[in-house]
Amino acid sequence: MEIKLLENQEKKNKIIFSLTGVDIAYANTLRRLMGFEVPVMAIEDVEFRKNSSILYDEVLAHRLGLIPLTTDLKSYDLPNECKCKGAGCASCQVKLTLKASGPGMVYSSDLKSKDPAVKPVFNKIPIVKLLEGQELELEATAVLGQGKVHSKWCPGLIFYKMPNPDKDEFIFTVESWGQLNPKEIVLKAIDVYDKQLEEFSELIKALE
Incomplete structure (x- = not known):
C-alpha cells in the first residue's frame, strides 16, 4: 500500500491523495470510515x-x-x-x-x-x-x-475516483467542514479501522 499527497489546499480545508496497492473493498471501507466513523x-x-x-x-x-x-x-x-x-x-x-x-x-x-x-x-x-x-x-x-448516527456529526465531504479501472489506484478527495483538518480525518479513520480489526480478531480468538 502506498499513499501519495497530490494537493494540500489548507485554506479550503481540502486534500487530495492517491492510494495504491489496495483493492476497491479497502478503499470503500476507508471512505466510509472517514465519513461515518470519525467523531466530531x-x-x-x-x-x-x-x-x-x-x-x-x-x-x-x-x-x-x-x-x-x-x-x-x-x-x-x-x-x-x-x-x-x-x-x-x-x-x-x-x-x-x-x-x-x-x-x-x-x-x-x-x-x-x-x-x-x-x-x-x-x-x-x-x-x-x-x-x-x-x-x-x-x-x-x-x-x-459519528456521521452514521446523524449527518451533523459528519466531518466533511469524502469521495474517491478511479482514473483507470484496470489499475488499483484510487484518488481520494477529503474536504473538511472545519471540525478537524483533513489529515486528522484520514489518520483517525485509520485508527478506527485498526481498532475494529483488533476487536474482530479478539472475537475470532474467543471462538477457538
Whole structure:
C-alpha cells in the first residue's frame, strides 16, 4: 500500500491523495470510515430559557445542531465510551451559552463555549433574526458523535475516483467542514479501522 499527497489546499480545508496497492473493498471501507466513523463535536441538547423569536424551539435546536464546531479529539470521549457511561461529564460534553436581544441578527459567533477548543468553525452563520423586544437565551450541550448516527456529526465531504479501472489506484478527495483538518480525518479513520480489526480478531480468538 502506498499513499501519495497530490494537493494540500489548507485554506479550503481540502486534500487530495492517491492510494495504491489496495483493492476497491479497502478503499470503500476507508471512505466510509472517514465519513461515518470519525467523531466530531456537535450540539445535541438545547435548554431554552427565553425564546420570543419567530422560530419555534425545535427549529432553532435543529439549526444549532448543524453548526460545525472545532473538535479536540484528545480531550473528549464518545459518550458511550466515557467513564461516566454517557451520564454527562467534562470528558464527554461541553456547554455553550447564548444570550441575545433584538433588534438584530443572531450569529454563530454569539455562542459562547466553556472550552475555547470547542467553538463554531464559522462566525457568521445566521441563527435567527430578532425584532425589537424579542429575546433569545439558551444553554446548549455539545458531544462527540459519528456521521452514521446523524449527518451533523459528519466531518466533511469524502469521495474517491478511479482514473483507470484496470489499475488499483484510487484518488481520494477529503474536504473538511472545519471540525478537524483533513489529515486528522484520514489518520483517525485509520485508527478506527485498526481498532475494529483488533476487536474482530479478539472475537475470532474467543471462538477457538
